[in-house]
Amino acid sequence: MGSTPADLKRDSQYDRDRDELAELRALLLGQQIVELQALQQRLDDPNVRAEEISQILGKAVALSIKRDSGLQRSFYPVVEQALKVSIAKNPAIIATSLAPIIGEAVRKAVAGAFRTMVETINFTLERSLSWESMKWRFEALSTGKSFGEIALLRSLRYKVQQVFLIQRQTGLVLQYVAAPGEGISEAELASSMLTAIGDFVSDAFTAKQSQELGVVQTDDFTLWVHHGPEATLAATILGTPPPELKNVLARENELIHKEFAGAFARFNGDSSIFDGTRPHLQNCLLGQTARPQKQSWWWLVALAAVILAAVALEFFVYRHNRHWNEYLTRLHSEPGIVITGWKKSWSHYDIAGLRDPLAPDPVKLAADYGIDPVRVTGHFEPYQSLDRRFAVQRAFDTEKQALEQLLILFQVNSSGLMPDQSVRLDWIEEHLDKLQQAANALGRKIHIKLYGRADQTGAESKNAALSKERAEHVLAALLARGIPADLLSVVALGTNEPIRHGSEAYQLEVNRSVSLKVESQQSGDR
């Protein structure tokens, strides 16, 4: 389709109008147009825009952060992603930057873990062999719980009295619980003062701000503190708490931080937003009353019993030794007994030595000293003591025996002596004198009975008379030799108590005789 002349005319008219409009525009808005073009260029050219934004970005970010935390939220995924990329590309950069912080954190964690471990070992050693721990182990086995858990529940050595949740920065108390019957009314002040003391310790005694108060201890009161990033959990404890309690504090504080992260950011002094932390604090109110007094009383009784038993044993051993020593002393001093050795075991005694047959039985003497003779065994060789008392006794016995063995023989059916029998009468005189001397030395009184006998031949009535005659014959002969009459008496035995039985000539001969019987008794015993 071609252009008509009318069209061309209209076009030239249009061009003319446009030029005029442009001219008018240039006249009216000349400067602004230049500026607009410059502005256009600034907006279109990314290099210029970047240059400009770089100048104001810092201030804009600062303003945005001051206004709200929207920017942080927007940046958070970007930063996270950027970190991921950076670590994937070159982990060394992040590692180098974190090293100083991580080193410190690891040191703290390791030191804390070691401290806890040492305390645990101490505590475990202390209780591992006790009766209580046996019971706990059994309970742990039967309930399927860990031994530590049972120990924590059953331990009677401590009681958590109060638990504070404290905002770290301000020292304000966020939540507070106390065991029934415990607690103070000034939790806010106690909490603030604890924070102040923590600051004081940190400032005054430690070079690094990162080191914090973990324990306050007096004789029977302990304050354990667990520091979280936002809040501190502090427990006041009576008695000796088990190390596991520290883990409980740490666990509950970590849970509080997890569940109440928003509340920490929002906190403006109104602690009611932390009411939900109460169950966590109550989980820390562990332990029971301190070890009951009864326990120590039983220990005292047991100790007293042991001491008493030891004293009694000591006493018995002492008494025992004393009796034994007295017994030995007696044996040593006893004439006719020589001790050459002895051996004492727990319940039995062996004594060896020499014993004069005339000396008393050493074993029987033990009874005089409270020692059962059954428990004493004697090994004694016989010997003759030279002690004078034994010599005299022995002389007496010898003389007595000799005199009693002697027979004065008579002729058949007669009170006439057999030939040479007067020698025997002389011998009797001599030995009676010796016997008398020995008896005097022993303080004894003696009496001699003259037993007259007859053999079994002949009539019994005749024999009785004959035996009497024979005894009187000897009596007369001895009186004639100057032996006192009160020392002698006669007994007619007839055929009773013959020296020998039988009817052979030699048996009958010894029965036609007189023998002597020596009787003695202590002087004055009559």
Add this chain to the structure above:
Amino acid sequence: MAVIQKKICMLGSFGVGKTSLVARFVQGIFSGKYLSTVGVKIDKKQLRVGDKDVLLLLWDLAGEDSRSQVQTSYLKGAAGYFLVVDGTFAESLVTAKSIHKRAVETVGEMPVMLIVNKSDLWGRWEITMPELERLQAEGWSVQVTSAKTGEGVEKMFHTLTEQILKKKSPAEDETTP
């Protein structure tokens, strides 16, 4: 309405009357020996400002002298503080200003009141009225007090608490964008 807790610090030279001002205002449980040992004594006082119950935890810090400086670490977490000066002793104002500077460096800007104490000894004042007016013109919130007579004591705690409550925390801003 729950009670709102706020930590407030008392700062100033040695002997300007910080402890006496607190003692005038509260009844505490800790003895004065804490001040000389730990360097801080803490008392509390509950008051009502507007429709809010506020529990003030007053950290009375040991006074500064030529030998020892105020432990500014105790300021950490405070919502505001008083700078106490002794009207009869001009040097205490200089000290207060230097403490203020250090406090701002340590914990940043926060509500602060300049307390000129010992108004009962007015005749012996070294700090003049024009000087106080100049300070007010500079933006200081100034209160004249007497721990002895009680003048201005209640008011100073109320005023600072109001300032603290007025200053909205960033967290509160967030809830009302």
